[in-house]
Each structure stands twice: as structure tokens, then as C-alpha cells.
Amino acid sequence: AQKITQTQPGMFVQEKEAVTLDCTYDTSDPSYGLFWYKQPSSGEMIFLIYQGSYDQQNATEGRYSLNFQKARKSANLVISASQLGDSAMYFCAMREGSTGFQKLVFGTGTRLLVSP
Amino acid sequence: DAMVIQNPRYQVTQFGKPVTLSCSQTLNHNVMYWYQQKSSQAPKLLFHYYDKDFNNEADTPDNFQSRRPNTSFCFLDIRSPGLGDAAMYLCATSRDRGVHQPQHFGDGTRLSIL
Numbered sequence: 001a002q003k004i005t006q007t008q009p010g011m012f013v014q015e016k017e018a019v020t021l022d023c024t025y026d027t028s029d030p031s032y033g034l035f036w037y038k039q040p041s042s043g044e045m046i047f048l049i050y051q052g053s054y055d056q057q058n059a060t061e062g063r064y065s066l067n068f069q070k071a072r073k074s075a076n077l078v079i080s081a082s083q084l085g086d087s088a089m090y091f092c093a094m095r096e097g098s099t100g101f102q103k104l105v106f107g108t109g110t111r112l113l114v115s116p
Numbered sequence: 117d118a119m120v121i122q123n124p125r126y127q128v129t130q131f132g133k134p135v136t137l138s139c140s141q142t143l144n145h146n147v148m149y150w151y152q153q154k155s156s157q158a159p160k161l162l163f164h165y166y167d168k169d170f171n172n173e174a175d176t177p178d179n180f181q182s183r184r185p186n187t188s189f190c191f192l193d194i195r196s197p198g199l200g201d202a203a204m205y206l207c208a209t210s211r212d213r214g215v216h217q218p219q220h221f222g223d224g225t226r227l228s229i230l
Contacts, residue, residue: 042223
């Protein structure tokens with residue numbers, strides 16, 4: 001079973017609008033971390049935002065916020081006021097933590113295109 | 117402020133000719149990772165170092181080796197590159213292996229095989 005599912009292969013949004021990128025996860029481990037990364041066409045992987053399984057509040061970092069719904073096992077990324085430079089591939093990833101080293105598991109990614 | 121630096125950005129090598137990719141970090145992080153990312157796919161972990169302790173993923177081919185001579189540097193050696201090894205190689209670091217620690221990536225090295 002997929003641990004991280006990103007159901008949107010591609011998303012389009014107009015500049016200055018908000019966009020939500022979906023991510024659902026599957027784990028029975030009570031301790032886990034959820035991460036979002038941005039990968040522009042140039043290839044670098046940029047860390048955007050983190051949410052811990054025990055965090056009571058949704059994480060926010062500037063224009064990025066994470067809509068964390070633990071019961072539904074979803075961790076959607078919200079980008080407010082989209083900019084042209086937000087066009088990139090976005091990966092949701094999870095790391096489980098209760099039993100030894102667990103590698104970071106990535107979803108298949110969502111390609112976001114921001115149009116003028 | 118480049119914190120995880122990969123050299124070179126682009127590497128071309130011949131089929132079967134050994135190649136080494138390098139990664140350095142100024143974060144003083146304990147853990148360094150190597151990922152392989154093929155076109156339109158998610159990154160795939162090859163191995164990681166926790167301090168000097170090398171940890172190989174079970175499905176990483178023997179063709180791939182790594183060295184970490186000190187805290188700051190880590191190398192990926194591909195002993196006999198095949199056409200299927202053409203990919204982006206990403207180095208990442210984290211302070212430790214805790215579940216809450218984000219991994220910080222370099223800009224990657226795009227490897228082509230002739």
C-alpha cells in the first residue's frame with residue numbers, strides 16, 4: 001500500500017490566487033513527521049514546511065500553510081497568493097519514527113503551473 | 117548561503133567509466149544521504165551516513181558506493197555506470213535521524229551516460 005498519495009498529477013492556478021495541493025498518508029505509527037518539498041525544473045529540492053503528528057496547530061511558513069487533518073490522514077499544502085516562481089513539482093513526504101531509522105517516503109508529486 | 121553543495125551540477129561519463137560525485141555541507145549535520153531521482157519520479161534513497169556509520173538500502177546496487185572522510189564531505193562512487201544510471205543525484209543532510217528533522221538538499225548533480 002502506498003504510504004503517501006498525491007492524487008493530482010498536475011494543477012493550474014492563476015497568479016495571486018490560492019491553491020491547495022492534496023496529500024494523504026497511511027501509517028499506524030503514532031509518531032511521524034510530514035514534509036513538503038518544492039522542486040523547480042532546475043532540480044534542487046527545497047524544504048517548505050513540516051508538520052509533526054503530535055502538533056496541535058497547523059504549520060505555517062510565510063505563504064505556505066499545511067492543512068493537517070489527522071483523523072482523515074491528510075496533510076494538504078495551501079499556497080496563498082500564487083506567484084509565477086511557484087511553478088514547480090511539489091512532493092509530500094513522511095517519516096515514521098517509533099521503531100529505529102525510517103527513511104523519508106515521498107509521494108509521486110504534483111506539478112503546479114502558475115499562469116499570469 | 118549555500119549550505120549543501122554538490123559538484124558538479126552536470127556530469128557526463130562514458131558507459132563503464134567510474135565516476136565520483138561530491139557533496140559538502142556547512143551545516144555540521146550528523147547525517148548525510150544520497151538519493152537517485154529519475155525523470156518524473158520521486159527521489160529514491162540509496163544510502164546514508166549517520167556520523168561515520170554507513171547504512172545501505174537493501175535494493176541499492178553494488179555498483180554504488182559511498183565515502184564520508186569527514187563530517188563535511190560525502191562522495192558517491194559509481195564503479196561501472198550503465199545507461200540505467202543516468203539520473204539526478206541528490207545529496208541531503210539532517211541534524212540527526214529523528215522523525216522531526218527536515219532534510220536539506222543540495223542542487224543535485226545531473227548524470228548523463230554516453
